[in-house]
Amino acid sequence: MTAMQPITAPQTFDVARIRQDFPILSQLVRGKRLVFLDSAASAQKPRSVMDAERDIYEAGYANVHRGVYWLSQRATDEFEAVREKVRQLLNAREAREIVFVRGATEAINLIAQSFGRAFLSSGDEVLISHMEHHSNIVPWQMLCEEKGAKLRVIPMNDAGELLLDEYNALLNERTKLVAVGHISNALGTINPVKEMIATAHKQGIPVLIDGAQGVPHLTVDVQDLDCDFYAFSGHKMFAPTGSGVIYGKREWLEQMTPFQGGGDMIRTVTFEKTTYAGLPNKFEAGTPAIASQIGLGAAIDYLNSIGRERAFQYEHELLSYATERIGPIDGVRLIGTAREKASVLSFTIDGVHPHDIGTILDQEGIAVRAGHHCAQPVMQRLGVPATARASFAFYNTRAEIDALALAIEKVIEVFA
């Protein structure tokens, strides 16, 4: 080579090197190399996340926010450092707007309980969308039943895109909250949440974004989005299970009542009256998932170290490749064909139930999800009982998508 190489050569994403960070990916399944295409359900963990969890137990573990001794202070410092990392990840104004929870499900339940208790009355409305995960449906349903409020649903088209005119028409003076997913776990649709938030805010209506699939695949800036609440799980973004976050604007969180009662969320307790701690502790009763949240901090560090933007760009290219490779196979129908999509390829095969697809792919070492993806209303809307879903992370490769395509052809052969 000469010395004439352009200085601005495109930075390639070195997936082979990335894969070495994920020990599980080199394991054999039924004698074949594991092809893991189910990251939307839960993502695999890099070694640095496992190390962080082990390190805290080996050298830095004690309960947080309690001890006067050195070890407890060290655990507290590490734990609180994660709050600052999450603040930076989401570009929140203040670290106290970051509340630690067990995952997106608990995050949404927290808002349903604490926001709902303070702001929802009989006759009010909560607005969700037709493509929500059950965890962004059921807590609102339970709340509405309790309060005599009404759950309303933004419809979508056959491609899996929300109908924004209908959305605008549904917003009214009784609407107390909008709760919508950033990215659909069943379809991969990226919803135009920034625009939707702006529309709701014109009428003074706060918006919660379910970011369970958002944070692992998009750069999220809560100030730019101007969302009032943003929920996500650690385990879908390469962190341990039991870690998770609900971001809330301080002005909302301050007006809300606590979620659960217990230790760590109080200022003073007598049998007559308890006063509550300030943010974020007011919402963090009991001993938290200390090691898991520290693992979340390590996952954020990891994403920063590999370059989040480049990783997301690579995932986007993978999805395009998969769509081109799988979509045209005779008998395959893609479910979810929105213009803006991320990371998810849901499909059916004529005459073959998704569970049979899942079992046959498994024989090839390929892990996909088969079923309703905890989004039964989506399945009902699109007239399918279930789909097979391949979901991608930056550790997947084109070769794995080729393996998927070959295995799909095998399924069609078995059922021919």
Next chain:
Amino acid sequence: MSDLSELYQQVILDHNKKPRNFRILEGANRKAEGVNPLCGDQLVVYLDVEDDVVKDISFEGSGCAISKAAASMMTQSVKGKTRKEAETLFEEFHQMVTGELDEEVTPNTLGRLTIFSGVREFPARVKCASLSWHTMHAALNGEQLVSTES
């Protein structure tokens, strides 16, 4: 060994494509619905039981190849059997797919239903194979709804 061809044998694929007794049974005097909420499989089994004999049986619904073929062959096996014979088949089938009964060692009345023995190598699919049997058992006993997750 968990060989794919053990699970998806030609007979099973054929019953999936052309399920037998796949209809609503006019004049049924018992019926039950079976659901697997985890995968969305749903079927209804209809029975016409007279003098303790299953005079006629049918099913309808949707599900994977294993559940559909199992339901189809279940109806063929149970038709004309006494209630007691049907219950014995249910027990034996259930034991076979959960690995409690080795059909090659223990005497049984399963006959060609033994082609479902391969299912026990696929734990995630055992419920698919047994849903219609549980539903038939429920209908026989006057229950109306059976769920794999109750």
